[in-house]
Amino acid sequence: MCKEQITSESFLSEQQFSEILSQVKANKGVLCADQVAHWAVQLYGSQDELMEALLPVAASFSRAPISQFNVGAIAVGDANEEGYCDFYFGANLEFPSQALSLVVHAEQAAINNAWLNGARKITKLAITDAPCGYCRQFMNELADAETLIISLNGEHHAFSEFLPMPFGPKELDNPTALMSHQRANLALDDASFKVSQLVQHAEHSYVPYTDNFASSMIVCHDGSKFYGRYAENAAYSPSLSPLQSAISQLILAGKDFNQATIKAVYLAQMKGQENQTGVAKAVLDSYDFSVPLHLVALKSGV
Numbered sequence: 001m002c003k004e005q006i007t008s009e010s011f012l013s014e015q016q017f018s019e020i021l022s023q024v025k026a027n028k029g030v031l032c033a034d035q036v037a038h039w040a041v042q043l044y045g046s047q048d049e050l051m052e053a054l055l056p057v058a059a060s061f062s063r064a065p066i067s068q069f070n071v072g073a074i075a076v077g078d079a080n081e082e083g084y085c086d087f088y089f090g091a092n093l094e095f096p097s098q099a100l101s102l103v104v105h106a107e108q109a110a111i112n113n114a115w116l117n118g119a120r121k122i123t124k125l126a127i128t129d130a131p132c133g134y135c136r137q138f139m140n141e142l143a144d145a146e147t148l149i150i151s152l153n154g155e156h157h158a159f160s161e162f163l164p165m166p167f168g169p170k171e172l173d174n175p176t177a178l179m180s181h182q183r184a185n186l187a188l189d190d191a192s193f194k195v196s197q198l199v200q201h202a203e204h205s206y207v208p209y210t211d212n213f214a215s216s217m218i219v220c221h222d223g224s225k226f227y228g229r230y231a232e233n234a235a236y237s238p239s240l241s242p243l244q245s246a247i248s249q250l251i252l253a254g255k256d257f258n259q260a261t262i263k264a265v266y267l268a269q270m271k272g273q274e275n276q277t278g279v280a281k282a283v284l285d286s287y288d289f290s291v292p293l294h295l296v297a298l299k300s301g302v
Helices: 014-026 033-042 047-053 055-059 106-116 133-139 196-203 242-252 277-285
Strands: 072-076 087-091 124-127 149-152 155-158 186-188 215-220 225-229 262-270 293-300
Touching: 014 033, 014 055, 033 047, 047 055, 047 124, 047 149, 055 072, 055 087, 055 106, 072 106, 087 106, 087 242, 106 124, 106 133, 106 225, 106 242, 186 196, 196 215, 196 225, 196 262, 196 293, 215 242, 225 242, 242 262, 242 277, 262 277, 277 293
Parallel strands: 124 149, 262 293
Antiparallel strands: 072 087, 072 124, 149 155, 186 293, 215 225, 215 262
């Protein structure tokens, strides 16, 4: 991770910075391809130049009470017919009074954002400085890691330059990968519990090492809901828990995880395979208020 001053830079005025930030929040962490095209044309820069200029916007979502070290990243998927791409924003997220290993890194947040929003692949990831080893390992789990381009200080690099001797899914005889778009068939253990989207996100979770298909849902007082999925990693430690995934999405929508906003949290896991309850409780304990945690059991839908 790297430090990034949260301010408008390059060819962004304060008004442009504010307007783009509002658009990203409204789209829950995404600047849509048509908006990317609008700003690239209006600011007389290419799509890549716009992406670099928007990194401070991404960093403005950072919540870093421990390090005071604000990080931003932007993931890019496939281009549309006009050649423009959706921009998926991400920022680091820290949890006070808990293990540092619970931190969500900016690169993780951007990839998670793209994954949850249905991106088919990630072709490029723009970051503010060289990614740490933890992030490199997380990126190596991607289905398209071999062709991923890292944009760093305006220069493009093959991901293999950052991880020349990788350890990944293949070393654990795992034929799948993150964002390989496989889906499980799951059902609620208690059919009277009506949370279909929570089940759908669990079906899309990436859990080749434990088979604990898991997801999380955050319910806000205003009725809005935010979802997260469990994403495992061949190195185990860089795995992203479903609640961390959901909180990151809530932050990218411009909300804060506080008592005035949060009504309840739900965690769905495979019955008999549960391994995320402790992590969820640790994350919630890092906040200065209590929020109900509802545990939901899942089973095979076959």
